[in-house]
Amino acid sequence: MVKERILSRANRDRLLDRLREEGLRVFGPRLTDGLVLFLEIQSASELAPDYRNSTRSIKDFFLPPQEPLLRYGVRKEGVEVQPPAGEEAGTVLFGVRPCDAAYLPIIDRVFSGEEKDQLYLSRREKTLIIGLSCETPEDTCFCTSLGYSPGGSQGCDLLLTPLGEDRFFVEFISERGEQVAVRFPELWQDASASDRERRRGVEAEAKASIQRRVDMKGIKEWLDGHFDDPLWEEISRRCLGCAACYYLCPTCHCFDIVDEGDMWGGTRRRIWDSCSFGHFTQMPAHQPRETQARRYRQRIMHKFKYYVDRFGIFACVGCGRCLKACPVGIDLTEILGIIRDRLSAAERK
Amino acid sequence: MSEGMTHIYQPDLVRIEEIVEETPDIKTLRFNFVEEERARSFSFRAGQFCQLSVFGEGEATFCLSSSPTRRDFLECSLKRVGKVTQALHDREVGDIIGFRGPYGNWFPLEEMRGKNLIFVGGGIGLAPLRSLIWNCLDRRDEFLEVTILYGARSVADLVYKAELKEWESRSDVKLIKTVDPGGEDESWDGEVGFVPTVLERFSPSPQEAVLITCGPPIMIKFVLQAADKLGFSPDQVITTLEMKMKCGLGKCGRCNIGSVYVCKDGPVFTYRQILTLPPEF
Numbered sequence: 237m238v239k240e241r242i243l244s245r246a247n248r249d250r251l252l253d254r255l256r257e258e259g260l261r262v263f264g265p266r267l268t269d270g271l272v273l274f275l276e277i278q279s280a281s282e283l284a285p286d287y288r289n290s291t292r293s294i295k296d297f298f299l300p301p302q303e304p305l306l307r308y309g310v311r312k313e314g315v316e317v318q319p320p321a322g323e324e325a326g327t328v329l330f331g332v333r334p335c336d337a338a339y340l341p342i343i344d345r346v347f348s349g350e351e352k353d354q355l356y357l358s359r360r361e362k363t364l365i366i367g368l369s370c371e372t373p374e375d376t377c378f379c380t381s382l383g384y385s386p387g388g389s390q391g392c393d394l395l396l397t398p399l400g401e402d403r404f405f406v407e408f409i410s411e412r413g414e415q416v417a418v419r420f421p422e423l424w425q426d427a428s429a430s431d432r433e434r435r436r437g438v439e440a441e442a443k444a445s446i447q448r449r450v451d452m453k454g455i456k457e458w459l460d461g462h463f464d465d466p467l468w469e470e471i472s473r474r475c476l477g478c479a480a481c482y483y484l485c486p487t488c489h490c491f492d493i494v495d496e497g498d499m500w501g502g503t504r505r506r507i508w509d510s511c512s513f514g515h516f517t518q519m520p521a522h523q524p525r526e527t528q529a530r531r532y533r534q535r536i537m538h539k540f541k542y543y544v545d546r547f548g549i550f551a552c553v554g555c556g557r558c559l560k561a562c563p564v565g566i567d568l569t570e571i572l573g574i575i576r577d578r579l580s581a582a583e584r585k
Numbered sequence: 586m587s588e589g590m591t592h593i594y595q596p597d598l599v600r601i602e603e604i605v606e607e608t609p610d611i612k613t614l615r616f617n618f619v620e621e622e623r624a625r626s627f628s629f630r631a632g633q634f635c636q637l638s639v640f641g642e643g644e645a646t647f648c649l650s651s652s653p654t655r656r657d658f659l660e661c662s663l664k665r666v667g668k669v670t671q672a673l674h675d676r677e678v679g680d681i682i683g684f685r686g687p688y689g690n691w692f693p694l695e696e697m698r699g700k701n702l703i704f705v706g707g708g709i710g711l712a713p714l715r716s717l718i719w720n721c722l723d724r725r726d727e728f729l730e731v732t733i734l735y736g737a738r739s740v741a742d743l744v745y746k747a748e749l750k751e752w753e754s755r756s757d758v759k760l761i762k763t764v765d766p767g768g769e770d771e772s773w774d775g776e777v778g779f780v781p782t783v784l785e786r787f788s789p790s791p792q793e794a795v796l797i798t799c800g801p802p803i804m805i806k807f808v809l810q811a812a813d814k815l816g817f818s819p820d821q822v823i824t825t826l827e828m829k830m831k832c833g834l835g836k837c838g839r840c841n842i843g844s845v846y847v848c849k850d851g852p853v854f855t856y857r858q859i860l861t862l863p864p865e866f
Contacts (some may be wrong), residue, residue: 304593308640314619315598315640315681319589351834353594426676451647463843463863490838491830493594495643506594516839518665519829523804524842524865538838545844 238408241417241424242431245402249280254420255328260364263297265290283331288374289431293486293557294329294336298343298359299481301365303495304505305355309501320355326362335379336557337367337391339486345547346489355506370442376556378448378569384553386446387439408421425441439472442447450572452550454579459508459541461535465579471534471571474564481566482510482556487551490516511535522583536571593834596683597623597637601676602658607744608737612630612674613650613662618652618679629653631694631717632853635686637661642672646830648851649687650712652719659684660745688833689852692717692797701730703789705808707780707800710738711744713825713852714799714806716845718752725757732771733758738778741766761787781807784815791817797826802866810855819857826852826859826866829862842866 243251256262256278265273267284269292269564277283304320340360347356370377370386379385387394393413406413417424434499482488492509496502508518511534517525525531543551552568559567601847603615614637618624630653638644645667651660666672676682694717702721706714714733733752744761754762760856763776763783767845776783780800786864789796796817805824812822827845835849843863847850854862 243858305592306596310640316598317598317640317683319595322590346836349835349838351593353836354590358590379855445630463865489836491831492837493644495638495641497641499641504638509831510837511839517829520664520825524828530865537843538841542841563612
């Protein structure tokens with residue numbers, strides 16, 4: 237099985253048509269009101285011609301902002317509870333940037349395991365991820381600091397890398413990706429050694445253009461020993477607790493369960509919820525995270541310590557959306573940089 | 586609508602069979618599964634918790650307060666403190682509510698065998714202990730002395746009053762009941778004083794003993810200190826913690842204390858384990 241091929245732009249368009257003809261719903265980045273959003277497309281012509289990354293991450297597809305968990309109806313004879321209808325059609329996400337695709341194998345660890353979240357996992361199973369390497373990362377991007385790359389393939393089923401001249405270098409990453417190769421043999425051309433060379437060049441160039449860098453070495457260990465530290469107060473003083481960072485972050489996955497309706501009928505929903513909010517941990521007579529400093533500490537700790545303790549990996553892919561979206565300019569890379577500085581200062585002592 | 590997708594957040598339906606008004610703001614609901622097959626297959630262990638829901642109002646977390654040895658029903662005791670508990674208090678016998686569980690870990694019953702048991706409860710914190718107390722009393726031969734120290738703000742705030750009487754009358758149980766200073770009335774024949782103070786006054790021996798405590802956070806804090814003073818090692822002291830929870834399954838991300846998820850790794854912890862946690866509870 238050949239893992240690499242060449243796809244012309246015209247054949248890329250055909251590929252999307254073919255997938256649609258198989259009954260799959262194809263979503264791709266579209267420019268709408270100045271935002272780049274993954275929306276359903278009927279043809280490749282609707283794709284945003286030029287985009288660096290989508291405004292929102294692809295987590296919306298796997299953990300939607302809200303989703304029904306059940307519908308209930310209360311009748312004289314009793315209560316009727318109906319689970320949500322399963323989504324029937326498979327989905328294709330086309331043009332996913334490598335950082336976004338890389339979030340999937342990280343967060344799969346929460347939703348699989350002993351108690352499987354069937355809602356999340358069934359969407360994972362039914363979604364084909366076609367990644368697209370970045371050529372021009374944004375100045376907020378810092379994926380390389382976390383060990384990812386603008387040409388990385390983690391989480392992708394297929395990865396396309398533009399080679400110029402309307403050609404893409406295609407890698408079939410997963411079994412599901414290989415099935416795509418087999419289903420549409422007429423679309424691919426053989427890749428040459430120089431194509432391979434060029435593909436590496438595109439990635440290397442994009443990588444080199446990323447200026448924002450954090451040395452992550454020792455960050456987790458510093459967090460291990462600094463639950464109590466003046467840093468938390470210092471960095472969170474500006475935080476408004478608006479949770480914009482949460483909403484746009486691909487790896488933020490905390491949620492709430494709420495009922496909507498009256499005593500006769502309605503819907504129980506899972507909705508996004510964030511550690512930025514006081515109500516997140518508010519109990520009737522007790523609030524363990526009374527201040528924004530404590531809530532902000534939870535955010536950093538969860539991503540860079542607790543997640544590592546539980547799942548052995550940082551819960552961050554360096555997409556940079558949080559620093560771009562923060563209304564008061566809180567910059568995660570700056571915070572990680574401050575921690576690094578303290579580490580270096582401690583090492584010098 | 587298609588068949589529908591069953592998932593881990595889907596509740597079982599349970600029917601309320603009995604309601605006991607424990608105090609002005611605490612009720613105990615006895616309930617059972619609507620589906621008989623589920624009732625037969627269901628089992629849990631003392632210390633585990635569940636999510637109860639009133640459809641249209643939402644879900645909330647409660648410990649199971651009945652004993653796993655009494656298999657004909659389940660019970661939760663709930664204090665009216667918010668939207669969901671208010672709605673649960675408004676239910677009547679025969680009403681159907683949602684149930685998910687059992688979740689979390691449990692009291693280390695096997696490690697408690699052959700030991701003196703000292704239960705120290707405050708307020709509604711007696712609920713999880715009650716599950717364990719009846720569990721132990723139903724296997725009474727396996728344990729040495731059983732001492733129960735229970736206190737509340739006032740006489741009116743004591744829960745499980747009938748059971749307190751029963752424990753008091755048993756020769757194989759030592760019950761010490763107390764109310765906070767000012768909470769006594771004319772007929773009160775128990776102690777007067779805060780639970781940790783009364784614990785120190787009675788100073789149970791740590792020899793071959795396990796101390797299991799639950800109550801308001803502030804009470805737990807001082808009971809742990811008192812136990813330390815009495816010479817109990819942190820391994821001999823067990824408590825159960827409360828944090829806000831939604832899923833109960835380690836997914837929704839809010840009940841953690843440091844890297845520990847109370848819903849998965851708890852709610853039952855030894856004092857030694859608690860000493861390793863960051864002070865965020």
